[in-house]
Amino acid sequence: MLLIHCPYCEATLPELEFTYAGEAHIARPADPSTMSDEQWRDFLFIRTNARGPHFERWRHAHGCGRFFNAVRDTVSDKFLLTYKAGEPKPESLPE
Amino acid sequence: MSAFRIPGKGRVCHDKPVRFTFDGKQYQGLEADTLASALLANGVHLVGRSFKYHRPRGIVSAGSEEPNALVGVSRGGGREEPNTRATLQEVYEGLTAISQNRWPCLHFDAGATADVLHRFLPAGFYYKTFMWPKRFWDRLYEPLIRRAAGLGVPPSEPDADHYASRYAHCDVLVVGAGPAGTAAALTAGRSGAQVILADEQAEIGGALLADDKVQIEDQTAADWLSAAQAELAALPNVRLLARTTAIGYYHQNMVGLAQRITDHLASPPADAPRERMWRVRAAQVVLAQGAIERPLVFHGNDRPGVMLAGAAQIYLNRYGVKPGKTVVVVTSHDSAWHTAFDLADAGTPIAAIIDTRPAIDPALTEAAAPRGIEALLSHTVTATSGRLRLRSIHVNAVTDGKVGGARLILCDTLLMSGGWTPSLHLFSHTQGKLAWDEASQSFLPDLKTEACHIAGGGRGLWGIENALQDGAKVGAEAAMAAGFNATAPALTTQNDRSGAGIIIAELPTDRGPQSTRSFVDLQNDVTSKDIRLAVHEGMHSIEHVKRYTTSGMATDQGKLANMNGLAIAAAAIGKPPPQVGLTTFRPPYTPTTFGTFAGYHQDDTFDITRKTPIDPWAADNGAVFEPVSLWRRAWYFPKPGEDMHAAVARECRATRNAVGIFDASTLGKIEVVGPDAVEFLNRLYTNPWTKLAPGRCRYGLLLGEDGYILDDGVIGRLSEDRFHVTTTTGGAARVLNMMEDYLQTEWPDLRVWLTSVTEQWATIALNGPNARKLLEPLVEGQDLSDEAFPHMSLADCTVAGFPARLFRVSFTGEMGFEVNVPARHGLALWQRLLGEGEAHDICPYGTETMHVLRAEKGFIVVGQDTDGTVTPGDANLGWAIGKRKPDFVGKRSLARPDLVDPNRKQLVGLLTDDPKVVLEEGAQLVDDPNRPIPMQMIGHVTSSYWSEALGRSIALALVEGGRMRMGETLYLPMASITHTAKVSRTVFYDPDGQRLSM
């Protein structure tokens, strides 16, 4: 069982308290009506499916209830870092 | 005292005899015996029949790697377990064990004909033989295989035991309490670190329990171990867990420990759990699991009496048991020589030591001579004989790779050693990398992914001194890594019998390959021939060989078999072993009971059962319950003599003709509050909310961004900035999560607050022509007339003196009210309404009646009439979409080409031509039953009921282009009959909605 750091609680807690919430940094378009079918399809369904560091969202469901962002290595399954929702995508990742 | 027990020898209690039975026969063992050692003390080697060929099998090992000696253990009364390893099960007074996979009995097994037919059961035979003809599979092959193959029989009664679980944290977890693990725990423990030391055996000590020659720090191994055990037990920061198997190594140093608590006790305390699962989170982990001895692969190596040499040393020195009357040793490693010497010194004749190596340490042959042991170097074993127990072996010299003539040696025991495999199962769980070590022909730990340290035999070290010193060093490293100051003690030894060996894939033989039956995997009955056949048939990766032959796929995960299997496959492929690969070990290390995993999650505490405030009344009044998500809900209320059909019909009639009362408390309820609450709902739900006046409510429809229906429910506006949102019973948590998601991450600028109030309100629905008559006299603060309180209204008022949030809504088509009161008043209000309702012919109804009544009106149930691929248009809910809203969740998707296709599956009604036929939900529809099979299916029934109001059956169905098929006849081919039905509108009853005001 993984340990996950909640950036709002500032505590590292068991995975059981958290739920996965899909890939991060996919913002809902401001005006979906202007999007072509292809653009809308990509927004709905096309995901990175990364092998290695993956930007994703988690929710501290059985804690503070906040959604936050995380970088997890899909090969080792380990969390590289977590940060608050709305913060920019980090440019460099810890080793 | 039995013929094979040496008086006074070993760590068993010679003054404490214990009686037990095996296959109904009574035997005597000693306290601290395992079932295996006690059977061997009675001269019993034959303990089971093999999985596939039903060959007689004996005890091979002395540990959890045992492939053969699997027995059924029973205490009666729901306490029985199949496939228990006799090598781990301790004997106790009255222990009852039986052998497995034999019929009618162990000594004569009818299934052994499979052995004669082995040529027809080659590797991959499941894939080859039984594929054709297809129809033979169900009737012939599968029942035959199921009867013939297998291990133990599952218990027929529910498990009467209970199980515990516990979390623990420590600085250093040491797995394995042999010399390395014990030294590591001592060193780390002395530093002050919190230490847990776990070992699967009944007593800590590992190899030290079975070596009476070695001296440690000028003490005997037994004395040193006693002192170490006492010191560890006295250290307050050390927890010793014997009978505890580390079954899995998970992320971030979490290790699962399965502790056996009562299986060794003659009379377990009534309140004691049988087993306990420890979930240990350790700062540092020391893996000191030692090494597992490899069997040798030769013709007839599976006969009872053929045993691992290291196991015989354990049986001799730890349990005081001689393995037989006359012993031969065959080996490619020095360690087995010392076993032979120990046995000879204890008075067991050793007929010969056969070593495959042409040259060995001369000290060994020099030690054999005075003991009168014939040493045969560069020799091989080519055959064994004896039906139920070994009687003799064929020994042949090997010269320049050529196998010479056979010599017969009489013996009842053959001890084998093919060297030792470092035990790296837990390390493998962490995805740690292994590196091939050419010198030892084994895989050793390489790159680590966790804060773990490997000590002793696990990293290829051999000998007690090496293990002790490495354990102490690694224990100190682990303690220091955890922030403690530790020093490794020196731990010098005398008489340590270190040694070396070579790895030999398969012993040389003079037999033809077709007549050789050399077993690699004893538990799954896989021979070297099977592995070569798999390679010949194109399996060139060890993962493929494993699946094709099933080698290593038994419950022992190939602890004995894998390295030999790999060596044989690599030789057949013609590549070095590391290029052929090593199969992955996965948790659990040894088979673990379901109870241990379940822990406290058993019976009433298996899962949460949510109950409404009115549930006690329902239970007292004979309700039949059904589970709905985590809730238990009253399904119907049968009166004496009524079946479900009669009860539901009566509840339906009463509600349509008078008034029904229904516990709707499980409805999800979310309060949405804030200056931007209306904007939030506008963006989230399909409907327009801006113009909804306070005191009014509206049906709300929620889609995903993909345009498909996710949830629905009535939403009431309490004031400008406050909404009472209801959701489906099962969708409450999901909807709140989705609301939080959008609010927190997409629209954090909106000033909105969300509160789940599902359990704060008890909700009682009153439906029927008498609903208002019943309610009106009880309400204060609200006029219930159609003018003042029309359909789709809500108000704060009091009902029967309780503060209430009253809705006028209907999910039945009758005049309806939903009274929400604080949960603590729910039961009292329910009872008051029932009492007052007597004069109005009130009838409580359950969820089944609720479903019938809503289906008569064509109201959908999300998740029953929708399945995650249904749009509002498909469900005839286009009217619920705010056409003028610029955007809402899912709006863009509703314009996707595939979502506007007129031939999409649409929700329609179905009326069977025979009104008495109630269709099966899920039944498939076709438009022409005469088409060839497989017919194209054009839809399926989603809801189907007997309608008491209409005196006939009704159904809802999703049908391709359904709305264009009104009046068309469709067909429902069932197993024995094809039903016919006509497509209709979905509203079957009161299509104009006149009854809402009656």
Ligand SMILES: [Zn+2]
């Ligand atoms: Zn948190």
